[in-house]
Amino acid sequence: MDPAPHLSIELIRPRDGKDVVLVLVGELDPLSGPSLLARVDEAVEGAPEGRVVLDLADLAFIDSSGLRALVDVHSNLKRQGTRLVLRRPSRPALRLLQITSLDVVFDLEGPFPIDDGP
Numbered sequence: 001m002d003p004a005p006h007l008s009i010e011l012i013r014p015r016d017g018k019d020v021v022l023v024l025v026g027e028l029d030p031l032s033g034p035s036l037l038a039r040v041d042e043a044v045e046g047a048p049e050g051r052v053v054l055d056l057a058d059l060a061f062i063d064s065s066g067l068r069a070l071v072d073v074h075s076n077l078k079r080q081g082t083r084l085v086l087r088r089p090s091r092p093a094l095r096l097l098q099i100t101s102l103d104v105v106f107d108l109e110g111p112f113p114i115d116d117g118p
Helices: 033-043 064-080 091-099
Strands: 007-012 020-028 052-062 084-087 107-109
Touching: 007 033, 020 033, 020 064, 033 064, 052 064, 052 091, 064 084
Parallel strands: 020 052, 052 084, 084 107
Antiparallel strands: 007 020
């Protein structure tokens, strides 16, 4: 049984073979954080030349433990000399990154959601 059925992680390897792209759909929380870490480790096995890109456009929910998982992924990849990019963060993800000032720590790649206000 999948320990995090509310998060799917699809691996996409672009044709140039450099970047590894993981598309996250669902919720990144205490149950799914370990799955993300394991999936990233599996995806970068063999040390890719390029970046690891997490596409967050369809991330519906992220809490502090999900944010911790992103920080852990970032730290692990940095130790390996691999760059992490957060692509198209969803509104909840971007908001949490901004509140915690991690939007200046992570490499973010747009487009970004438009803030419609409260």
